[in-house]
Amino acid sequence: MKHNLSYYFIPQEKNNFRAQILKNGFLLILVGFYLINQSVIKFIGTVKPGVLGYSSEITAQKVLNQTNLERQNSGLPPLKFNSTLSESASKKANDMFSQNYWAHTSPNGTTPWDFFKAVGYQYSIAGENLARDFYDTESLMKGWMNSPTHKANIINPKYQEIGIGVVNGTLGGIKTTLVVQHFGTPMKNIVTKQTQPKQTQVEQTLEPNQQGLKDVVINEKPVVLENSKILSEQKSEYINPLTINKIIGAIIFSLIIIVLFIDGYFTLKNGVNRLTGSNVSHIGFLLIILLFMLYQRQGAIF
Amino acid sequence: MIIPKEVKQKPVEYLSLALIFFVSLIIYFFAPIGSHGQRLIVYFMAGCYFFWSIIHHYRRGDLSFSIVVEYLVMALFGIVLLSASLF
Secondary structure: OHHHHHHHHOOOHHHOOOOHHHOHHHHHHHHHHHHHHHHHHHHHHHHOOOOEEOOOOOOHHHHHHHHHHHHHHOOOOOOEEOHHHHHHHHHHHHHHHHHOOOOOOOOOOOOHHHHHHHOOOOEEEEEEEEEEOOOOHHHHHHHHHOOHHHHHHHOOOOOOEEEEEEEEEEEOOEEEEEEEEEEEEEHHHHHHHHHOHHHHHHHHOOOHHHHHHHHHHHHHOOOOOOOOOOOHHHOOOOEOHHHHHHHHHHHHHHHHHHHHHHHHHHHHHHOOOOOOOOHHHHHHHHHHHHHHHHOOOOOEEO | OOOOHHHHHOHHHHHHHHHHHHHHHHHHHHOOOHHHHHHHHHHHHHHHHHHHHHHHHHHHOOOOHHHHHHHHHHHHHHHHHHHHHHO
16 A cells, blocks of 8 residues: 555656656546546536535625725715616526526527616616625625726716615526626716706815715615625535635645655655656646635626 | 755746746736636746746757646646636
């Protein structure tokens, strides 16, 4: 047993002075094993929907607060919560679950604007942000703010209202939380602004600090968000596929890195000259990949 | 601090590789590039790592098919690990 293990981990004459794990064939086997693991996770998601999933503590109220905080930081007025827009956002999230898709336009061609129209929201300008698989609101907002197109929606000065849908369900066999932001400016407001230029001017002369105070007052008022679901109570009910992937990936990569160190040590000790790649560069590359994987942000945006 | 013999022999080459890793790391974690941009950074870094290996071993005079495959497999492994599990 000990002898067999040393064959895989320690360079010696029997393995041509290269740890068996580091040989190309064995590395390809590990790549294949990882890909099979991916397929198994997807298969479990299909056969047993709901076993795997992403837990979340996101609520619509938190998303609203964070969104307005980002706008405040950009010197913009806060967005007003609109229940009609929230209805359209929730309808969009439910549509993605029921039709099993993850996109702005559904497989049957339904666009975001169709959801706005369906709930009777007449807009002059509108926008949509989507997110899934995030655990907390801070990471979700960071994800959106790091994407130029999503950020453009959040800090768009033309938007006046927002609706948020935070809905949980099963997408592609995996339990998750979908977050939909619907931005809009009602048609009548544009007309009002055009006919009352003085009022607009007054708003524009407010100092950033005063705007901030205004935000706080608005946010202090409790807004009832019917579509918001606090999911923290359900977070231990299913297995997070991302965690499985991270654990398996970390084990494989750590194993290779350790064997590379052992291999380098024995090669140096025995003074063996081999025709192989540089252990130093391999270790550097794998460590960076490992770091990327372990500290990767959760969730996906669209 | 122990510096491996191969690094001492070709310090500029290893420094250039370290620079590629460092720049990739900074962009990946700190630039507002989104998940699509992060994916591109991983591809870029894996590609640079592979081409670095070819230049490095060519200059060292021991470039062979098995070494090219070795780096290719390592780069592929890195891409598969991140692409399959995170994006």
